[in-house]
Structure formats: structure tokens, C-alpha cells
Amino acid sequence: MNNLLYKEFKLAMHPTALIFLSLSAMMLIPNYPYYVTFFYTSLGIFFMCLSGRENNDIFYTMTLPVRKKDIVKSRFLFVVIIQIAQVLTAIPFAYLRSLYNLPGNLVGINANTAFFGLSFLMMGLFNFVFFIKYYSDPNKVGAAFGWGSLMMAIFMIIAETSAHVVPFMKDYLDTNDPNFIEYKLIVLVVGILFYGLLTFAAYKKSVASFEVLDL
Amino acid sequence: MSVLAVNNLCKKYDQFELDNVSFALEQGTITGFIGRNGAGKTTTLKSLLNFVHPDRGEILFFGKDFKASEFEIKQKIGFVTGGINYYPKKKIKTITATTRRFYENWDQQAYQLYMKRFELDENKTPDELSEGMKVKYSLVLALSHQAELLILDEPTSGLDPVSRDDLLDVFLGLLQAGITILFSTHITSDLDKCADNIIYIQKGKVLANSDMASFLAQYKVLEFSDEQLTDDLRSKLIGYKQTKHGYRALIKATDASHINENVTDADLEAIMIHMEKE
Numbered sequence: 001m002n003n004l005l006y007k008e009f010k011l012a013m014h015p016t017a018l019i020f021l022s023l024s025a026m027m028l029i030p031n032y033p034y035y036v037t038f039f040y041t042s043l044g045i046f047f048m049c050l051s052g053r054e055n056n057d058i059f060y061t062m063t064l065p066v067r068k069k070d071i072v073k074s075r076f077l078f079v080v081i082i083q084i085a086q087v088l089t090a091i092p093f094a095y096l097r098s099l100y101n102l103p104g105n106l107v108g109i110n111a112n113t114a115f116f117g118l119s120f121l122m123m124g125l126f127n128f129v130f131f132i133k134y135y136s137d138p139n140k141v142g143a144a145f146g147w148g149s150l151m152m153a154i155f156m157i158i159a160e161t162s163a164h165v166v167p168f169m170k171d172y173l174d175t176n177d178p179n180f181i182e183y184k185l186i187v188l189v190v191g192i193l194f195y196g197l198l199t200f201a202a203y204k205k206s207v208a209s210f211e212v213l214d215l
Numbered sequence: 216m217s218v219l220a221v222n223n224l225c226k227k228y229d230q231f232e233l234d235n236v237s238f239a240l241e242q243g244t245i246t247g248f249i250g251r252n253g254a255g256k257t258t259t260l261k262s263l264l265n266f267v268h269p270d271r272g273e274i275l276f277f278g279k280d281f282k283a284s285e286f287e288i289k290q291k292i293g294f295v296t297g298g299i300n301y302y303p304k305k306k307i308k309t310i311t312a313t314t315r316r317f318y319e320n321w322d323q324q325a326y327q328l329y330m331k332r333f334e335l336d337e338n339k340t341p342d343e344l345s346e347g348m349k350v351k352y353s354l355v356l357a358l359s360h361q362a363e364l365l366i367l368d369e370p371t372s373g374l375d376p377v378s379r380d381d382l383l384d385v386f387l388g389l390l391q392a393g394i395t396i397l398f399s400t401h402i403t404s405d406l407d408k409c410a411d412n413i414i415y416i417q418k419g420k421v422l423a424n425s426d427m428a429s430f431l432a433q434y435k436v437l438e439f440s441d442e443q444l445t446d447d448l449r450s451k452l453i454g455y456k457q458t459k460h461g462y463r464a465l466i467k468a469t470d471a472s473h474i475n476e477n478v479t480d481a482d483l484e485a486i487m488i489h490m491e492k493e
Contacts, residue, residue: 003316064317065285065286
């Protein structure tokens with residue numbers, strides 16, 4: 001698995017997957033739909049799968065002494081590493097934003113603990129929709145990203161609108177840390193849990209689809 | 216024990232079917248796998264390596280089932296297509312640095328030796344290599360992990376005659392090291408120069424599977440004019456076609472034994488052309 005992961009970073013990774021990590025700094029923008037940062041993470045993952053198709057990555061990897069399911073596993077591991085890296089790099093910028101002598105984010109939810117939980121949930125939903133579609137036919141990576149983007153767009157619209165109209169979201173979750181931190185921590189834990197479950201379910205389904213696929 | 220044994224391989228598509236493909240390869244031989252475009256050569260080769268899932272059939276590499284021992288088997292084989300078509304913009308040294316990590320028996324000394332022998336520059340990208348050089352780089356990768364079986368899918372397609380001849384010399388050299396080669400091509404003249412055995416596939420069925428000399432000895436090429444074409448002769452002809460001065464057809468050597476004029480030995484190209492015309 002180490003070798004496959006090395007291949008993911010050395011050959012398969014599209015530079016944008018790393019470059020987009022710098023977009024974590026968008027947490028510094030006083031008023032912004034911060035979920036967009038994690039949309040860029042997904043865009044980097046899409047570019048990687050797209051360039052994989054153009055570079056015949058799957059063909060190359062299939063000629064190596066690896067099992068087919070390990071090809072899927074290494075891609076998921078890479079994606080999880082990148083997504084967690086995006087969250088970890090965003091946290092310091094979110095903290096800096098919280099120090100501004102300004103009101104909280106007027107566009108949507110503040111970049112707080114609950115926001116990161118909801119972001120994990122959004123990335124889990126993307127992984128679930130994108131990878132299940134992608135591994136049913138890796139040549140149609142554009143269609144997979146179309147569905148994945150749609151899922152994220154729906155999530156962002158609902159989540160950001162809720163921050164304005166749903167009382168619990170507005171009064172408890174869309175506040176500066178550490179106010180109502182107990183609720184926010186629950187959202188974070190539940191978000192991480194769902195991220196794990198959705199990504200694992202996507203992995204299992206992807207392995208099954210990819211295993212029977214004729215290349 | 217055969218290096219590779221394929222028994223009753225079947226795969227059905229909407230428009231095409233591999234129908235009970237069976238053959239075996241012995242160590243230290245070159246086997247030509249011939250057939251026209253779309254005959255099923257690539258589908259067969261892809262089935263061997265699990266790119267394509269056969270509906271039925273058994274595939275044994277070195278006596279072991281591929282699915283059960285995929286990892287171990289892939290360490291001992293090299294799959295070379297007509298030049299590398301992956302990561303064309305990456306430097307060769309980057310591709311090598313990644314590839315070598317996967318092989319337990321990677322021999323860096325052999326790698327450097329073959330790179331030098333084939334005059335390959337590690338700092339170039341595949342896009343900067345000629346088609347012949349791409350095939351040679353694929354071969355270097357296969358030989359550096361000490362592959363015992365090379366599966367070559369049309370390695371000489373797109374090469375000029377000199378590069379093809381050069382590559383065939385390389386293949387012949389590999390035989391002396393005990394390496395087994397399965398060589399799919401539709402350029403039959405390449406096999407005239409180096410193959411020990413022939414597997415001829417037509418519309419997904421193996422039409423012939425024998426050693427090269429016996430296969431060629433089964434057929435003769437007959438040239439004849441309109442006046443010479445009797446009903447009796449017509450019934451014995453295989454795929455006759457018009458030429459500038461009359462007709463030419465393939466005929467079974469046994470049927471040609473009593474004909475003395477205008478009969479020549481058949482080569483692979485003549486056999487394939489007339490068989491496909493039948």
C-alpha cells in the first residue's frame with residue numbers, strides 16, 4: 001500500500017490538489033461562504049482523476065503487481081489525506097478570523113467548530129456520490145464530478161440558508177467559539193462520523209464496481 | 216509445466232465473442248499470436264491479466280491460477296504494449312523510480328545496463344521518445360524486474376522496418392536467457408523471423424495452434440490463370456484472389472502434391488490473407 005500511495009503522490013497527483021490547500025486562507029475573508037474552500041478540495045480530486053484518465057493511470061497501475069482493490073484503496077487513502085490536510089490548514093486561518101474586531105460571517109456560518117463538522121459531512125457526501133459514480137466507469141469522470149458538485153451545491157445552499165432561517169443553526173451554531181461549544185462539538189463529532197461512514201461505504205461500493213469492470 | 220496455459224477461455228460481447236480459446240506456452244520460446252484487427256488478440260491478452268473478465272475458462276501462469284496468485288505472478292511477467300502510453304509528460308526517471316518499488320526482484324544494475332544498451336535517456340519523457348524507443352523502455356522495465364514471461368501486444372506496430380528488425384534481434388537475444396515471449400501482431404513478417412510457434416485467431420476462435428514449421432508446411436500458394444481454374448481445383452482453393460496476371464490462392468499442401476507448376480511455399484502473410492478472404 002505504501003508503494004501505491006507513493007505512486008499517488010509522485011505520478012498521479014495533480015498539482016492543484018496541493019495548491020488548493022493554500023485556499024484554506026480564504027477563512028480570513030471576513031464574509032464568505034466558507035464551504036467553498038472544501039469545494040476546491042473536491043475540484044483538486046476531480047483534476048487528479050481526470051488527468052489519471054488522460055495519463056492512462058489505471059492501465060499503468062494494472063500492469064504492476066498489485067491487487068485491483070488496492071488501486072481503489074490507495075486513491076481513497078490519498079483523498080482522505082488531502083481532505084484532512086485541507087481541514088487542518090483551515091483551522092489556524094479560522095482562528096485568526098475569529099480574532100477580527102468585526103461581527104461574525106454575514107454571508108453564512110462562521111468558521112467555527114460546527115462549520116468544520118458540517119464540512120466533513122459535505123466532503124463525505126461528495127466522496128459517496130463522486131466515487132461510486134467514478135468507479136462504475138472511470139472514463140466518465142466528468143459525469144461523476146457533475147453529480148458530486150450538485151450534491152455539494154445542494155448541501156451548501158441548505159446549510160448556508162439554515163444559518164439564517166433555522167433558529168438552532170442561527171442562535172447556537174452560527175456563533176463565535178467557544179459559545180455553545182457543547183453543541184458545536186457534537187456537530188463536529190457527528191460530521192466526522194458521517195464523513196467516515198460515507199467514505200467507507202463509497203470505498204466498499206467502489207471496490208465492488210471496479211472489480212467487475214472490464215478495462 | 217507450461218509457463219502459461221489457457222484453457223477454454225470464453226468472453227461474450229454484443230458484437231464479438233472469444234470462443235474457447237486454448238493454448239500453452241513452453242519456456243524459452245517465442246509464440247506469435249496472429250489475427251487481423253478485431254480478431255480477439257488484445258481481448259485475449261487483456262483477459263490473461265484481469266483487465267477483462269472472462270465468462271469462462273482457466274488461466275494458469277507457471278502452473279498457478281492467476282486470480283489466486285495475481286501478486287506473485289505479476290512479479291514474474293512483463294506486459295508490453297506498442298510503446299508506453301502512460302504518463303507521457305513525466306520524466307522516465309520518475310516513472311522508473313515509482314515502478315521499481317513494486318518489484319521484489321528489481322535489478323538496478325540490469326536496468327542501467329539495458330538503458331545504456333538501448334540508448335535511452337532517463338531525463339526524457341515518453342513523449343520525447345520515438346515509438347521504437349518507447350517499446351524498448353517498456354522492455355527495460357520488464358527485464359529489470361527479471362520477468363520470465365513477456366506478453367507483447369503489437370510491440371512492432373508503428374515502427375519502421377529497421378527498428379522492427381532491431382527489436383526482433385533483442386527478442387532473439389532474450390530467448391537465450393530462457394525468457395518466454397508471447398507476441399501478438401498483425402505484421403506477420405516479424406514472426407517469420409523469430410517465432411517458434413503460431414497461434415492464429417480468427418473471429419474469436421483459435422484457427423491454428425502449432426509450431427511454425429508445421430503450420431507453414433500445411434499450405435502452399437498456387438498461381439493460376441482463368442483457363443486452369445477447373446471445378447475440381449476451385450473446390451480445393453482457400454481464399455483465391457485476383458492478381459495482375461491471373462489468380463492466386465492458398466491450397467493445402469496435400470492437395471498441391473500433384474501440381475508441379477506455379478506452386479510456392481506459403482509464408483504467414485499469404486496464409487493469413489487467403490484465410491481471411493475465404
